[in-house]
Amino acid sequence: MALDPGGNIYVTGTTASGLLAATSGAAFPTSADASTNAFIAKFDGSLNPIFVTFTGSGRTAASGIAATSDA
Numbered sequence: 001m002a003l004d005p006g007g008n009i010y011v012t013g014t015t016a017s018g019l020l021a022a023t024s025g026a027a028f029p030t031s032a033d034a035s036t037n038a039f040i041a042k043f044d045g046s047l048n049p050i051f052v053t054f055t056g057s058g059r060t061a062a063s064g065i066a067a068t069s070d071a
Helices: none
Strands: 009-015 037-043 049-058
8 A cells, every 4th residue: 555645545456356346447447367366546535436447467466556756
């Protein structure tokens, strides 16, 4: 998890459940397959989703994320 200077929260992780839904207009709106899929999400300071997207290929695992001063 990371926090940018504007108070937005970034989360990354993995899922195999198929229940995580990407937001409209996401770069990768669906998981690649039924294996482990990594995702990236951005929420505003009130925890409203700005975007949720998958990383584009199956059998991936995200283990960290960072936010820079220019978000």
